[in-house]
Amino acid sequence: MTLNDVRRALARPRPGRPAQIRMSPRPRPGDVYPLPPELHPKEAGVLILLFPGKDDLNFFLTLRADTVETHKGQVSLPGGAQEPGESLAQTALRETGEELGIEPTGIALIGDALSPVYIPVSGFRATPFVAFTPARPPVSAEPGEVVEILEPPLAWLLDDRNIFEEAWEMRGFKIQVPFFSINGRKVWGATAMMLGEFREMLKCVV
Numbered sequence: 001m002t003l004n005d006v007r008r009a010l011a012r013p014r015p016g017r018p019a020q021i022r023m024s025p026r027p028r029p030g031d032v033y034p035l036p037p038e039l040h041p042k043e044a045g046v047l048i049l050l051f052p053g054k055d056d057l058n059f060f061l062t063l064r065a066d067t068v069e070t071h072k073g074q075v076s077l078p079g080g081a082q083e084p085g086e087s088l089a090q091t092a093l094r095e096t097g098e099e100l101g102i103e104p105t106g107i108a109l110i111g112d113a114l115s116p117v118y119i120p121v122s123g124f125r126a127t128p129f130v131a132f133t134p135a136r137p138p139v140s141a142e143p144g145e146v147v148e149i150l151e152p153p154l155a156w157l158l159d160d161r162n163i164f165e166e167a168w169e170m171r172g173f174k175i176q177v178p179f180f181s182i183n184g185r186k187v188w189g190a191t192a193m194m195l196g197e198f199r200e201m202l203k204c205v206v
Helices: 003-010 017-021 088-100 154-158 189-203
Strands: 042-052 061-064 079-081 117-119 124-132 146-150 163-170 173-182 185-187
Touching: 003 124, 003 189, 017 189, 042 088, 042 189, 079 088, 079 124, 088 124, 088 146, 117 189, 124 189, 154 173, 154 189, 173 189, 185 189
Parallel strands: 042 124
Antiparallel strands: 042 079, 061 146, 117 124, 163 173, 173 185
């Protein structure tokens, strides 16, 4: 897949919830859509940072440490909570820099944000952005936050053979959990939902 393919995909209308829900746990306790007006979620920005790999465009995923406040031990897109005075796009870039040691110089956002995902367990509403850098940046995982950096190609995201579903029990509830599998890791929940929307948009142009 080329950068022009990605640009064409991101120029399309956002499929939103119907695309996200395909990768959502079922049922998703506490999830309300649309959000009630009295709910004031904490805003967060995350980044799908594309860069040239060997044969494809790649992007970063992080395995979160067991010591972080939320989503311990999960595979996530780099990102985090919005700070006062910054846009969500700035949040995504800043948090990516803090987690992976990547300088924002040379990173260009592509198109508008993807559809946000509300995360009931933490109260965050995460908004994903797609960006591109013309060369793979040097990365350095932030100790205490990131224990492993994954670099899947877009071909991995588009391959149906990497999508699975299992029955889990969480907090006493039985749920069905779809996930992307990478290197023995399971990418599920909000991250899978955001990648699921991006995947559907990309599949429209290939």
